Amino acid sequence: MKNSEEVKQKLLELQVLDEHIKEVQQQFVLVSQKTKELNDIVEALSDLNSLKTDSEMLAQIGQGVFVKAKLGDTKDVVMNIGADTAIECSAEEAKKIIQEQATKLQSYLSKIKEKLEQAAMYAQSVQQDILPLQAKT
Numbered sequence: 001m002k003n004s005e006e007v008k009q010k011l012l013e014l015q016v017l018d019e020h021i022k023e024v025q026q027q028f029v030l031v032s033q034k035t036k037e038l039n040d041i042v043e044a045l046s047d048l049n050s051l052k053t054d055s056e057m058l059a060q061i062g063q064g065v066f067v068k069a070k071l072g073d074t075k076d077v078v079m080n081i082g083a084d085t086a087i088e089c090s091a092e093e094a095k096k097i098i099q100e101q102a103t104k105l106q107s108y109l110s111k112i113k114e115k116l117e118q119a120a121m122y123a124q125s126v127q128q129d130i131l132p133l134q135a136k137t
Helices: 003-048 091-136
Strands: 056-062 065-070 076-082 085-090
16 A cells, blocks of 8 residues: 555544544533433432421422422422432432442443543554655655
């Protein structure tokens, strides 16, 4: 294979790798955001015990839309479990479930980070392969 063809092939490979890295980075950001949301929920559930019944609060009824409400029972919460299904469970149960989800996401984040590092190392290797080929053309 001629050097110029090999360089073109390596450059194409590098371009594909770059796109892959960008996709994995986006995935990393999304999973990081979701992990933070879950951790914020765990913190809010932990704070529930310190709130007094009938305390005034804001209840979200949609994205960025809130109504004033009075806090009732703080021992139980209603939790969405997917497929438009919600269950009532204790705040402690909800906290445990959400902590487990956050732990799984954190593990997934570690795997994504590892993939990113491997892809970056491979991209660097391809770049190193290109340098001598470009010098010969």
